[in-house]
Amino acid sequence: MSKDILSKVEPRSPEHNANEWVYNSLCQLILSGEFIPGISFTFRGIANSFGVSTMLCVRLQRDLFLRAPLICLKSEELLSLR
Numbered sequence: 678m679s680k681d682i683l684s685k686v687e688p689r690s691p692e693h694n695a696n697e698w699v700y701n702s703l704c705q706l707i708l709s710g711e712f713i714p715g716i717s718f719t720f721r722g723i724a725n726s727f728g729v730s731t732m733l734c735v736r737l738q739r740d741l742f743l744r745a746p747l748i749c750l751k752s753e754e755l756l757s758l759r
Contacts, residue, residue, distance in 0.1 A: 683726055685711060695729050700737055702727070 686705065689698040703723070706712055720734040727734075 696733055699727050699729055699733065700740060
C-alpha cells in the first residue's frame, strides 16, 4: 500500500480503537476510489502500512467481506477488489 494513499486517511483519533480505525480507513479508501478493481494486497502489507499487527488485519477480513461487497477474498492472506 503506498504512502500516497495513506496520506488520504484520517489520523487515528483517541475515541477509535485500532480495529475501528483500520476498518473505517479501508472502507473510506475503497469507497473514494483509491483502490481500483483488480488491485490486490496482503494482510501483512495492510498491517505494515497502518502500523498495526497482522492478526488485527486478519480479524478484519470477515467484517470487510460481509459488509463491503467490493472485496473478494482470494486466500486467507490476500484481498482483491472485484
